[in-house]
Amino acid sequence: MIKAVDVKRIFTGRGITVRAVDGVSLEVAKGEVVVVIGPSGSGKSTFLRCINGLESFNSGHIYIDGVDLADRKTNINKIRAEVGMVFQQFNLFPHKNVLENLTLAQIRVRRRSRTVAEEKSRQLLVKVGIADKEKEYPSRLSGGQQQRVAIARALAMDPKVMLFDEPTSALDPEMVGEVLDVMKQLAREGMTMVVVTHEMGFAREVADRVIFMDQGKVVETGTPEHFFTSPREERTQLFLKQVL
């Protein structure tokens, strides 16, 4: 589904070179849930953003369903329509109500009719548990509700892959659960997911594979059991000791 080969993203400016993503290779199979953890500044978000082309990478290849993002002829908008993204800051469109947030891209990108798009949106709002808020504007919703709308908005495009960039980091603690529940449900339904998060509980419960990144490199990969009980690398052990 996703195949990354030696992806490098290097920022240069004012004489400083930052190797944000430094030779990351990764393969994610269909229906797999991969959780990426690591300290802040480890390049995990940058790598995630490379997967749907929001961040360009300097070298390497990322294949989505066999299509290479590094190929100049690739239509990035087509790829993005298949790769849903959920952001830390939700990024709902504040000038549109919940329903319009969900229908806009369906109509513009998927060329669905308004009725079809609205029906699809309402189903998804039921799924994420906010069917009664479709006429509200995002500013009237709580953080947890906004993030669930954002998930529904990404799902409305019928993506093949869902990327989550620290989806619960900007939430009040009591709202984290409701968002994680939606994500768990998605994982159970067989959605291919790449999740950057600090929620170790989620990683342990849902992940098929956990990846630990530090300083732009993949330090350790493994199943959750392996990861949380007997990590191999010293850096991983240190990190887990601090967060658990």
Added chain:
Amino acid sequence: MNATGDTWPWRLLLAVILLGMAAAIWGAVQKIDYEWRWYRVPQYFFYKAEDLQKAPFDGQVSAIDGQGRVTAVTVTSAAGEKAVLEVDSASVKVELEEEVFSGDAVGFSSSWKMGPLIMGMWTTIWISFVSGILGLIIGLLTGLARISKNFTINGLAAVYIEFIRGTPLLVQIFIAYFFVGTVFNLSRNVAGVGALALFAGAYIAEIVRAGIQSISRGQMEAARSLGMTMPQAMLDIILPQALKRILPPLSGQFISLIKDSSLVSVIAITDLTKSGREIITSTFATFEVWLVIAAMYLIITSVLSQLVFYMERRFAVSD
């Protein structure tokens, strides 16, 4: 501080200050012994025009039908040609069966006409409106060009904005009319509207650029992550939000444009200001006319501010 306390002492103070200022102005005017002639002003808003109605050919008055204030006089020529002239009943100068010759006065017809103040105001309104719309289009495109990553487009926009903002509007109007207008054979209206539109466009471009840049990057990223193209994201996501935010500075720019339009009077466009100058040459009622002109500009600009205020409240539903 008690926020819910009475505000009437402050209202009273405001009224006292305003009255005091009015009294001071009145006192100052008394000192210079100016004779106010307000009665001369109304005729420049609307006036009753009297048109002399003449017999179109030699003939005879065959009928006079008086119906209240208007009388229809029918003139028939020897060849049987008929002409009906409508004149004021009080001004009929012919009798039934009277012989008239081509060019003879039959009477006067009167009608209310718009005076120079109204005509000038209309000119100011349409010049401001047209140049405002053009300025908005130019400003939008230039603003988008300013955030473009393409060096050439960005550079062109920057040069345009720098040139316009760095030179006086009056000079630009002269250049537009005397230089560009001569080269391309433009009428004074085209030159005037063009100069104003280019001038407003440069300022609007900066407002638009600031507005777009004030929208968080996440909005564009969210739109793009859904597969929307750059133009789609701009039109559906960024610009509507930016527009809401730039409405206050934009309305300020349009108000400036209305006021700046008074400068086109220098290339002999008869706008409100030039009408005022013309009226003063025939009435010498300098104080009255300029005060009236100022009030008329104030009316136009406050209608615009109210309109924008209304739009702001409409946009506020998503806050």
